Amino acid sequence: MLTAIVLSMLALAPIGLLARYAPRPLIGWVLGLLPLAAFVGFAVRAPVVLAGSVLIETLPWVPEMGLNLRFSLDGLSLLFALLVSGIGTLIFIYTAYYLAGDPGMGRFYVYLAIFMGSMLGVVLADNVLLLFMFWELTSVSSYLLVGYKHDYADARRGAQMGLLLTVGGGLALLVGLVLLSNAAGSFEISEIIGAGEELRASPFYTPALLLIFLGCFTKSAQFPFHIWLPNAMQAPTPASAYLHSATMVKAGVYLLARLHPALSETPLWTYTLTVVGATTMLVGAAVALRKDDIKGLLAYSTVSLLGTMVLMAGIGGHDAPVALVTLILAHALYKGALFMLAGAVDHEAGTRKLSELGGLSREMPRTLVLTSLAALSAAGIPPLFGFVAKEELLHAVTHSELTPGAGLVVVGAVVVAAVLGILYAWRLVSGIFFGPAAPRKKDHVHEAPLGMLVAPGVLALLSVGLPLGLLPMTSALLEPAVMAITGHAEEVSLHLMPSALSLPVVLSLFAIGSGAALTRFAGQIGAMPSPLPAWLNGDRIYDAAINGLLSSTTAFTRAVQNGRLRNYILYSLLALLAVILTPLALFALGSAPAPDLSNITLPEIVTALLIPFAVLATIRARSRLGAILVAGVVGAMVSFMFVIYSGPDLALTQLLVEVITTIFFLLVFAILPASFERLSKPATRARDGVVALAIGATMAAFTWIASSTTVFPPISAVFKAEALAEGKGENVVNVILVDFRGFDTMGEITVLFIALLGIYAMLRLRPESDPAIADMRGKTTPDAVALGRRGRREMGVAGRDGHDIGQDTVGEPATTAIRSQDAREEI
Amino acid sequence: MTFVLSLVVGTLFAGAAYLMLRRSVVKLILGMALLSHGTNLLLFLMGDGVVKGMPPFVDEATGVTPTAAADPLNQALILTAIVINFGFTAFILALAYRANQAVGSDDLDDMVETDRL
Numbered sequence: 008m009l010t011a012i013v014l015s016m017l018a019l020a021p022i023g024l025l026a027r028y029a030p031r032p033l034i035g036w037v038l039g040l041l042p043l044a045a046f047v048g049f050a051v052r053a054p055v056v057l058a059g060s061v062l063i064e065t066l067p068w069v070p071e072m073g074l075n076l077r078f079s080l081d082g083l084s085l086l087f088a089l090l091v092s093g094i095g096t097l098i099f100i101y102t103a104y105y106l107a108g109d110p111g112m113g114r115f116y117v118y119l120a121i122f123m124g125s126m127l128g129v130v131l132a133d134n135v136l137l138l139f140m141f142w143e144l145t146s147v148s149s150y151l152l153v154g155y156k157h158d159y160a161d162a163r164r165g166a167q168m169g170l171l172l173t174v175g176g177g178l179a180l181l182v183g184l185v186l187l188s189n190a191a192g193s194f195e196i197s198e199i200i201g202a203g204e205e206l207r208a209s210p211f212y213t214p215a216l217l218l219i220f221l222g223c224f225t226k227s228a229q230f231p232f233h234i235w236l237p238n239a240m241q242a243p244t245p246a247s248a249y250l251h252s253a254t255m256v257k258a259g260v261y262l263l264a265r266l267h268p269a270l271s272e273t274p275l276w277t278y279t280l281t282v283v284g285a286t287t288m289l290v291g292a293a294v295a296l297r298k299d300d301i302k303g304l305l306a307y308s309t310v311s312l313l314g315t316m317v318l319m320a321g322i323g324g325h326d327a328p329v330a331l332v333t334l335i336l337a338h339a340l341y342k343g344a345l346f347m348l349a350g351a352v353d354h355e356a357g358t359r360k361l362s363e364l365g366g367l368s369r370e371m372p373r374t375l376v377l378t379s380l381a382a383l384s385a386a387g388i389p390p391l392f393g394f395v396a397k398e399e400l401l402h403a404v405t406h407s408e409l410t411p412g413a414g415l416v417v418v419g420a421v422v423v424a425a426v427l428g429i430l431y432a433w434r435l436v437s438g439i440f441f442g443p444a445a446p447r448k449k450d451h452v453h454e455a456p457l458g459m460l461v462a463p464g465v466l467a468l469l470s471v472g473l474p475l476g477l478l479p480m481t482s483a484l485l486e487p488a489v490m491a492i493t494g495h496a497e498e499v500s501l502h503l504m505p506s507a508l509s510l511p512v513v514l515s516l517f518a519i520g521s522g523a524a525l526t527r528f529a530g531q532i533g534a535m536p537s538p539l540p541a542w543l544n545g546d547r548i549y550d551a552a553i554n555g556l557l558s559s560t561t562a563f564t565r566a567v568q569n570g571r572l573r574n575y576i577l578y579s580l581l582a583l584l585a586v587i588l589t590p591l592a593l594f595a596l597g598s599a600p601a602p603d604l605s606n607i608t609l610p611e612i613v614t615a616l617l618i619p620f621a622v623l624a625t626i627r628a629r630s631r632l633g634a635i636l637v638a639g640v641v642g643a644m645v646s647f648m649f650v651i652y653s654g655p656d657l658a659l660t661q662l663l664v665e666v667i668t669t670i671f672f673l674l675v676f677a678i679l680p681a682s683f684e685r686l687s688k689p690a691t692r693a694r695d696g697v698v699a700l701a702i703g704a705t706m707a708a709f710t711w712i713a714s715s716t717t718v719f720p721p722i723s724a725v726f727k728a729e730a731l732a733e734g735k736g737e738n739v740v741n742v743i744l745v746d747f748r749g750f751d752t753m754g755e756i757t758v759l760f761i762a763l764l765g766i767y768a769m770l771r772l773r774p775e776s777d778p779a780i781a782d783m784r785g786k787t788t789p790d791a792v793a794l795g796r797r798g799r800r801e802m803g804v805a806g807r808d809g810h811d812i813g814q815d816t817v818g819e820p821a822t823t824a825i826r827s828q829d830a831r832e833e834i
Numbered sequence: 835m836t837f838v839l840s841l842v843v844g845t846l847f848a849g850a851a852y853l854m855l856r857r858s859v860v861k862l863i864l865g866m867a868l869l870s871h872g873t874n875l876l877l878f879l880m881g882d883g884v885v886k887g888m889p890p891f892v893d894e895a896t897g898v899t900p901t902a903a904a905d906p907l908n909q910a911l912i913l914t915a916i917v918i919n920f921g922f923t924a925f926i927l928a929l930a931y932r933a934n935q936a937v938g939s940d941d942l943d944d945m946v947e948t949d950r951l
Contacts, residue, residue, distance in 0.1 A: 571942065571943060572862070572942045572945075573854070573855045573856065573857060573942060576854050576855060577855055580851055580854075580855075602837035602838075603835075603836075603837065604835075604837065604838070606835070607835050607838070608886075611835060611838075612838070615838050615839065615841075615842050618842050618845060618846065619842070619845040622845055622846060622848075622849035622868060623849070625849060625853065625864055625868070626849055626852055626853060631860055634860065634861070634864055635860075635864070638864045638867055638868065641846070641867075641868060641871055642867070642871060645871045645874065645875060648839075648875070648878075649878075651886060652878070652884045652885065652886060652904065653884075653885045653886065653887060653888050653889040653890070653903070653904035654878070654889065654904060654909050654912075655889050656909065656913060657878075657909055657912055657913060657916070660913055660916050660917065661874075661916055664916055664917070664919075664920045667920070668867070668920065668923050668924070671923070671924055671927050672863075672927065675927045675928070675930065675931045676860060678931070678934060679860070679934065679940055683858055683860070683861070684858075686856070686857040686858065686941060686943075687856065687857060695851075695852055695855040695856075696852060698851060698852075698855070699848045699849070699851040699852035699855070700848055702847050702848055702851040703844040703845060703847050703848025703849075703851070704844060704848075705844075706843055706844045706847040706848075706872070706876070707840050707841050707843060707844025707845075707847075708840075708844075710839075710840040710843045710844070710876050710879055711836070711837055711840035713879075713880060714836050714840065714879040714880060714883075715836065721881065721882055721905065721907065722907065723881065723882065723905045723906055723907040723908075724901065726906050726907060727890060727899035727901065727903065727906060728898075728899065730892055730899060730906075731892045731897060731898075731899075736892075737891055737892040737894070738890075738891055738892075739890040739891065739892070739899055739903075739906035740890055740906045740909045740910050740913065743906055743907065743910035744910050744913060744914070748910060751914060752914070755914050755917055755918055758918055758921055759917065759918075759920075759921040761921075762921035762922065762924060762925040763921075763924075765925050765928070766924060766925055766928040769928045769929060769931075769932045770928055770931070770932070
């Protein structure tokens with residue numbers, strides 16, 4: 008059933024496209040049935056889970072890899088699943104009003120549904136590979152949601168930043184999870200959690216934990232990776248309200264909570280999470296106070312809250328897990344509502360800047376009431392649910408397992424963050440609804456449509472309703488979630504009114520009092536100039552990193568793929584060198600047999616000596632004809648070797664081919680000037696010489712070692728034995744070619760034929776009739792270039808004539824040039 | 835003798851590498867010709883070992899190929915290689931001819947336009 012819910016959310020996502028054809032606000036209610044069905048599906052299972060059982064479903068997928076469709080529903084999963092599907096339902100309804108005039112609404116619903124399915128997958132998966140898959144799927148679908156308005160560069164940048172950071176962290180997470188699974192001997196999360204003792208003693212513990220932290224911190228926007236979250240505010244508000252308050256950003260927190268029983272209670276866990284969480288909490292709260300954009304303010308307050316949650320996952324102690332789940336629930340309720348209400352204000356007033364808003368209380372009274380409720384909950388004012396959560400939070404930090412000094416610092420940080428929280432909540436409400444009215448962006452600002460207020464209304468009222476009468480039920484919901492985090496049964500009893508005047512209560516009262524006293528200065532505090540230098544800005548550092556990456560890869564590609572064939576050949580040769588030389592040097596060079604120089608006859612040695620000389624002469628030749636002829640000498644010598652070493656067919660063919668090739672060469676290069684120009688610099692020639700010598704030495708060693716090694720017995724004995732009987736021929740080589748390997752010869756003929764076709768096409772196509780070449784001519788006027796070049800070369804040749812040109816030089820340069828013109832005309 | 839022939843193979847590869855790294859199309863093609871000679875010789879040495887004066891023919895008197903005769907298999911492979919290489923060289927010569935017509939130069943660096951980033 009769990010499998011069915013998750014997979015059907017993904018499979019049914021395309022029905023969102025129906026939004027294009029349906030009456031607008033209504034379609035939201037219809038499509039909202041999809042998440043509602045999931046919500047009901049989880050709700051009916053809730054009693055079993057709340058009673059303490061864990062539902063597990065396993066469906067083998069790729070069992071060889073340890074990848075199974077294995078889902079489990081325990082208290083923690085249930086809490087998240089209800090939040091994801093419940094808030095999802097409200098978001099689906101809200102979207103229909105928010106995007107009422109948008110033609111792409113159907114697409115948006117598809118992304119939302121994919122996101123919801125993958126988020127449910129993350130919180131239900133009981134297999135680390137499956138979890139990772141859904142984890143990445145949330146990153147990808149969030150990329151699509153944030154970049155929904157892809158006409159805007161900011162939206163594209165925000166989407167890209169979120170994707171790069173979360174997917175980059177996701178890769179680290181994958182490695183961490185695999186290390187963890189190897190140490191635990193299983194990919195199933197429930198078994199990993201059971202192997203806590205082993206894991207903490209394993210040498211993989213530290214690397215695995217750090218990598219998992221990296222994945223969780225990037226996903227849950229912890230400092231310094233938090234920068235993607237404010238930039239993701241380019242998303243349409245329903246996506247922000249869903250992803251960036253209640254669901255996706257909590258995936259990291261969820262995973263920390265999920266792995267808490269197995270990995271926690273080591274100094275590495277405790278202090279990493281405490282430091283990162285507390286820093287994020289303070290940075291987020293401080294920046295939120297200074298934001299002018301209301302969605303930016305909410306984004307940074309979310310960053311701050313996510314830091315608080317990570318802190319709760321880290322500090323240890325009996326009360327921290329309770330505070331963690333309470334915060335998760337409270338934050339999802341009020342922050343989801345605030346985002347949707349901010350969207351309503353933006354929708355009606357046409358701006359999200361506090362400096363352009365103000366005095367909207369008359370036009371938007373209902374929005375004011377709901378926003379105030381949610382903001383009071385965010386500020387932790389009684390009797391709202393945020394207050395209950397803040398009480399638990401203060402209780403947890405005053406009863407942590409940190410050293411007393413560190414504990415004191417954390418308590419101070421939490422109180423400061425609480426004061427800042429009150430200030431930015433105040434700034435949000437007063438800035439939008441009270442104070443002097445800024446000039447309106449729209450002429451007739453009026454209340455948002457009722458349908459748009461339904462979803463935030465439900466969440467805001469839950470923030471009121473949960474403490475007033477529903478606390479026992481909430482406690483019952485949170486108890487199994489806490490049990491999943493601590494690994495043993497816990498009793499949770501939330502209460503609105505503290506029974507005694509304990510330290511947490513005093514701190515809470517102090518925070519509320521000082522917050523209230525400071526509200527009058529909230530504006531001034533927000534307007535203070537930033538104490539940080541301008542370069543110390545996450546956005547700037549990110550942009551510099553991306554630009555640096557792009558320019559360095561471009562420069563690298565330009566350097567490597569620069570259009571110069573000889574460079575490509577150089578890389579190929581160096582690669583060949585590395586591939587052959589490495590195993591040769593490592594394994595084979597020691598086993599090389601001693602050279603046997605007996606039984607060498609004069610013809611052999613003469614032939615063998617002539618080849619290097621001819622090769623050298625080919626390289627050194629200054630004239631084309633000379634080079635072609637001495638290269639022909641090499642071919643002739645090779646065929647002579649075939650004569651000596653019992654290969655008459657080879658010798659014959661080689662000689663024939665050599666003659667024809669040389670004639671071809673001469674025909675073709677009749678049109679070129681007679682001599683080569685020194686094109687490369689001496690340094691380049693020296694470098695190429697070194698590479699060539701290295702290649703030669705390597706190939707010589709390779710040939711020598713390989714020819715004296717026999718790994719498998721040769722199969723040629725069979726050909727020798729069967730040539731006459733099977734092939735009816737006495738020349739074994741010929742029998743092989745026309746009989747045993749006849750199809751190969753067939754292929755060879757085909758290749759020749761294709762080459763012939765190509766040659767024919769190239770020689771028959773007139774340059775003038777080919778538009779591509781005509782275009783090329785027009786652009787570079789190669790005729791003029793060529794003439795200039797020839798002139799230059801001829802002068803160079805004439806200058807060197809006296810001392811450099813040997814007997815190979817043919818004709819006079821001027822006549823060659825004329826001849827080449829003639830040759831061109833003829834063809 | 836195999837040792838000396840290995841050195842010859844090395845020489846051919848060295849010369850081929852050097853020529854292929856030059857800017858002139860002609861030198862590139864000559865380099866590839868040397869490369870194919872080197873490769874053919876290398877293949878030739880990979881058989882049963884070099885044999886002098888005993889080609890792989892069936893002995894007319896006995897009707898049997900002597901086991902000491904040269905290895906016929908790599909000879910057949912080299913024969914194929916020679917012919918294929920011939921087709922390849924002819925093709926690339928025509929290409930060079932054509933490129934010279936279009937670009938007016940045999941300097942490969944004048945032909946980088948189509949391949950530039």
